[in-house]
Amino acid sequence: xxxxxRTIIWAVLLFLPTSLLHxxxxxxxxxxxxxxxxxxxxxxxxxxxxxxxxxxxxFQLNTNLRSLEYLDDFVTRVLAGEDKxxxxxxxxxxxxxxxxxxxxxxxxxxxxxxxxxxxxxLKGGTMAFPFNTSYDHLVNGPEDSILGFFNAFKAISENxxxxx
Numbered sequence: 001x002x003x004x005x006r007t008i009i010w011a012v013l014l015f016l017p018t019s020l021l022h023x024x025x026x027x028x029x030x031x032x033x034x035x036x037x038x039x040x041x042x043x044x045x046x047x048x049x050x051x052x053x054x055x056x057x058x059f060q061l062n063t064n065l066r067s068l069e070y071l072d073d074f075v076t077r078v079l080a081g082e083d084k085x086x087x088x089x090x091x092x093x094x095x096x097x098x099x100x101x102x103x104x105x106x107x108x109x110x111x112x113x114x115x116x117x118x119x120x121x122l123k124g125g126t127m128a129f130p131f132n133t134s135y136d137h138l139v140n141g142p143e144d145s146i147l148g149f150f151n152a153f154k155a156i157s158e159n160x161x162x163x164x
Contacts, residue, residue, distance in 0.1 A: 030113055030114050030115060031111050031112070031113050031114075031121070032111065032112050032114075033109070033110070033111060033112070034109075034110035034111055034112050034118055035112070038110065038112070038118065039110055041096070042096035042099060042100060042110070043096075043100075045092065045093040045096035045097060046063060046096060046097050046100050048093060049061060049071065049093060049094070049097050050062065050067075053070070053071070053074060056074075057070045057074075063097070063100040063101045063103070063104040063105075064101065064104060064105065065101070065105055065150075067097075067101070068097070068098065068101045068146065068147055068150055069147060071094065071097060071098075071146065072137075072145055072146050072147035075094065075134075075137050075138060075146065076137075076141060076142045076145070079138055080137060080138060080139075080140070080141040080142065081139075081141055082138055082139065084139055087135070087138055087139075090134075090138060091131055091134045091135035091138060092131060092134075094134035094137075094138070094146065095130040095131035095132075095133070095134040095135070096130075098130035098133065098134055098146045098149070098150065099118075099120045099128070099130040099131075101150060102120045102122075102128055102130065102150060102153060103120055105150075105154070106122060106153060106154055106157045107122065107123055107157070108120045108121055108122045108123070108128070109121055111127070113127070116129065117129070117131065118131065122153065122156070122157050123157060124157075124160070126153070126156055126157075128149070128153045130146070130149070133146055133149040134146055
């Protein structure tokens with residue numbers, strides 16, 4: 001069975017090869033293009049991460065896979081396991097970076113769901129929610145890895161979403 005366009009993926013434990021993906025179809029009219037102000041804010045967050053972490057990385061962080069691999073390791077080593085109350089804007093900053101890497105490496109565009117918030121819409125309508133994943137990685141650690149999330153959506157973009 002194929003899932004129609006405008007599919008949301010609730011990807012929780014994407015690091016595991018046998019992970020199950022929960023998909024939900026969005027109703028018509030619930031998805032709109034993200035506002036330019038939001039996109040500009042994400043660009044500023046990408047620049048913030050690049051400015052703060054490029055020196056410790058030993059290379060200029062950008063919206064590419066190598067930079068995401070570094071950020072994933074940094075989050076796991078330094079930030080994971082933080083108290084939810086102390087996270088502040090970190091999930092948003094990291095979520096913007098993850099979303100921009102998805103757009104740069106896989107393709108897609110920022111969209112806004114009236115019910116679920118901001119997401120990256122991939123070709124075919126599959127939705128990736130990077131803010132949820134960045135929050136989960138910060139709170140739960142590497143089992144909710146931002147890199148695992150990226151790799152799962154890369155595989156989905158290359159092979160399609162299988163629902164059987």
